[in-house]
Amino acid sequence: MNVPQRPVEPPTSAWSMYRAIVGIGAMCALLIVAVYELTAAPIRLNQQRFLAAAVAEVLPAARSTQAVAIRDDGRLVPTTDAAELPVLLGYDEADQLLGAAIAAQGMGYQDNIRVLYAYSFAKRAIVGFKVLASKETPGLGDRIETEAHFIANFERLDATPADDGGGLRHAITTVKQGEKTEPWQLDGITGATITSVAIGDILNDSANRWVPVLERDAAGFARAQRSEGP
Amino acid sequence: MAATETTSTDEFVKGLWRDNPVFVQVLGMCPALAVSNTAINALTMGLATSFVLLMSGLSVSALKTFIPREARIVCFICIIASFVTAVDYIIQAISLELSRSLGAFIALIVVNCLILGRAEAFASKNKPGRAALDALGMGTGFTAALLAIGVIREVLGNGSLFGIAVLPASFQTWTVMVLPSGGFFAMALWLLIFNRLREPRPRADHRVQESPT
Numbered sequence: 001m002n003v004p005q006r007p008v009e010p011p012t013s014a015w016s017m018y019r020a021i022v023g024i025g026a027m028c029a030l031l032i033v034a035v036y037e038l039t040a041a042p043i044r045l046n047q048q049r050f051l052a053a054a055v056a057e058v059l060p061a062a063r064s065t066q067a068v069a070i071r072d073d074g075r076l077v078p079t080t081d082a083a084e085l086p087v088l089l090g091y092d093e094a095d096q097l098l099g100a101a102i103a104a105q106g107m108g109y110q111d112n113i114r115v116l117y118a119y120s121f122a123k124r125a126i127v128g129f130k131v132l133a134s135k136e137t138p139g140l141g142d143r144i145e146t147e148a149h150f151i152a153n154f155e156r157l158d159a160t161p162a163d164d165g166g167g168l169r170h171a172i173t174t175v176k177q178g179e180k181t182e183p184w185q186l187d188g189i190t191g192a193t194i195t196s197v198a199i200g201d202i203l204n205d206s207a208n209r210w211v212p213v214l215e216r217d218a219a220g221f222a223r224a225q226r227s228e229g230p
Numbered sequence: 231m232a233a234t235e236t237t238s239t240d241e242f243v244k245g246l247w248r249d250n251p252v253f254v255q256v257l258g259m260c261p262a263l264a265v266s267n268t269a270i271n272a273l274t275m276g277l278a279t280s281f282v283l284l285m286s287g288l289s290v291s292a293l294k295t296f297i298p299r300e301a302r303i304v305c306f307i308c309i310i311a312s313f314v315t316a317v318d319y320i321i322q323a324i325s326l327e328l329s330r331s332l333g334a335f336i337a338l339i340v341v342n343c344l345i346l347g348r349a350e351a352f353a354s355k356n357k358p359g360r361a362a363l364d365a366l367g368m369g370t371g372f373t374a375a376l377l378a379i380g381v382i383r384e385v386l387g388n389g390s391l392f393g394i395a396v397l398p399a400s401f402q403t404w405t406v407m408v409l410p411s412g413g414f415f416a417m418a419l420w421l422l423i424f425n426r427l428r429e430p431r432p433r434a435d436h437r438v439q440e441s442p443t
Contacts, residue, residue, distance in 0.1 A: 012298040020297050024305045028312035035316040039323040046326040110334065135334040142333060 044082075050132070051116070055088055055101040058118035058128030062090030062098055068218070070209075076217035087210060089218055090118075097121060100214050103132065104206035109194040111135040113144075115202060119159060119211060121218070125183070126172075126203065129154035141195035149177070150189050150196065158183035159207045161215050167208040174200030241360055245367030252375035253424040257344040262376055263413035265335045269392050272380025273373065274328055278321065278336060280369025282313045283345050287353040287365035289313075294354050306349045307340070314339045344372065375420070382416045383407045 055065060065088040069079040085103040092098050099121055105114040113136065118128030129151070136142045144150055160169045170184040174197045180187040186203075188196035251257045258279070266272040289309045290297075297305045318336045322329045329336070339345065348368055353361040384390060387407030389397035397403075406412050 009299075012300050016298050017301050020301050020305055021308075023296070024293065024308050028308050031312050032315050035319050039319040042323040043319065043326075046322065050326045133330070135337060137334070 048082075051086065051103075054116045054130045054132060055090070058116055058130055059090040059099055059101050061092055062101075063093050064091045064095075065089060065101070066091070068100075068214075070213055074213065076213050085114075087214075089214075097218060099127065100210070100218065101128075102206055102210050104202050105133075106198055106202035106205065108134065108136050108198045109141050110137060113195070113198060113202065115199065117154070117203060117206075119207070119214065121215070123156060124158070124160045124215075126154055126157040126159050126207070136192070136195050141192050143189050143192050144195055144199055147189050147192075149187055153180075153186050156183065157186065157203070159203075159211055161212045165212045165216060168204070168211060172200055172204040172207060238360065238363055241363040242367040242370075245364065245369070245371040246374065247371070247428075249368075250371040250375060250424070251344045251368050252372060252379075253421060254428075255344070257347065258342045258372060259417075260338065261335045261342065262372075262379065263410070263417060265332055266376050266379040266383060266413055266416070267387070267408045268331075268384045269377060269380040270328070271331055272376040274321065275332060275335060276369070276373025276376040278317045278332075279339055279342060279345070280366070280373055281317050282310060282339050283348060283369045283372075284362060284365040285313045286310045286345060286349055287361040288358050290349045290353040291356060291358040291361035297354075302350070302354065303346075306346060306354075310345055310349070311340045344368065378420055379413065379416045382419065383412050387412060 055062065067079050067081075067083070068076050068087050068089055069081070069083065071077045083103075085105060087103065088101045090098045090101060100119045101116055102119060103114065103116050105112050107113075111134075113134045114132040116130045116132050117126050119125075120127040131145045134142060134144070136144070157172065158170060159172065161167070162169045168184075170182070172184055172186065174186040174188045175181075176193075177188050177190045186196065186200045188200075245251065249255060252259075252262050261275050261279070265275045286306070286309050290306055293305070293309075314337065317339070318329070321332070321336060348365060352364050356364070381391060384392075385396060386404045387409075389395055389399075389401050389403050404412075407415065
């Protein structure tokens with residue numbers, strides 16, 4: 001039996017492996033940085049337009065907005081700086097404070113989820129919600145944007161501040177689908193448990209930080225820097 | 231010379247028909263079914279995949295002597311992932327809404343077996359010119375297939391094409407076509423048509439012999 005022998009290839013040296021992997025890694029890094037730098041400005045512009053449209057969606061009655069930030073001493077101040085997670089006070093035609101559109105983010109199942117929610121001063125509740133960025137599993141986690149019963153949570157999700165001003169009176173929590181009994185509970189999504197729990201955590205963390213400060217300081221605010229249109 | 235030209239043309243044409251990535255090789259089914267609910271989504275996903283296919287094919291082919299065999303997969307994935315990241319930024323710069331409507335599927339181009347498959351099976355063994363032709367052909371075939379599915383789904387599911395109404399308002403839209411199951415229906419229809427057209431027709435004399443008399 002003459003079995004043809006496969007030619008034995010000489011082993012690849014460690015140097016060749018390092019050279020290829022590090023070299024290609026460096027080239028790829030350079031490519032990504034170059035494209036990022038070239039596209040950063042138009043992406044920022046698109047994000048501003050998108051945010052304005054999202055604010056109009058969650059606070060439809062707002063006719064003007066004012067961006068705000070929390071100073072180091074804990075006081076609310078107007079700002080013109082572009083924040084990664086902006087917070088905008090919304091005013092109606094009669095210059096009455098309606099609510100705040102608050103951007104927040106946290107880890108979902110796949111990646112960070114960025115959301116925008118509306119807090120109503122009159123109802124002391126979250127009354128609007130929109131996902132700004134999400135890479136959740138298509139058909140499962142992304143149902144936070146389409147599932148009717150989940151979206152219905154945000155008709156009025158209780159976010160009453162605690163009497164001592166130290167956070168929310170009741171923590172926002174996510175419960176299993178169909179088991180919601182309290183107004184501060186989020187009715188979750190079966191099949192998207194991690195994502196719907198993540199939304200509850202994101203809203204709870206953000207509302208605990210922002211709602212007490214907004215309730216305390218937003219009403220007596222200088223409005224000179226307000227921009228027209230949401 | 232003439233033979234070389236014919237072969238080069240074949241490299242491009244094979245991806246359109248004989249080895250169409252979607253209808254013949256049945257590769258990249260995840261985006262083909264998931265983001266073909268509208269024609270614009272299908273076209274964008276097709277173009278994004280074609281861009282990554284072309285650029286990664288060119289890069290792999292140009293660097294093939296530099297990449298050791300043992301480290302080829304990690305290098306290919308690194309190259310593909312970089313171009314996917316680049317195309318993700320570019321789409322965000324063009325339209326954030328479009329980027330959102332494609333969702334995670336742009337990032338998932340990295341694991342589209344079509345791209346790694348062409349890098350491994352073709353680009354790493356051929357010169358950049360031929361790799362580019364192969365990638366262009368496969369990319370065009372992939373885009374055309376996604377668009378074919380997307381057109382059917384959008385027209386029947388929304389009564390529109392590229393967002394423009396093409397059916398009368400009285401038309402009762404088939405909502406199922408824009409839902410995930412609609413992707414399977416449209417895909418099955420196109421596979422039926424595609425395979426019927428590719429099937430070799432029996433010659434007339436064979437039909438005479440086979441017919442019962």
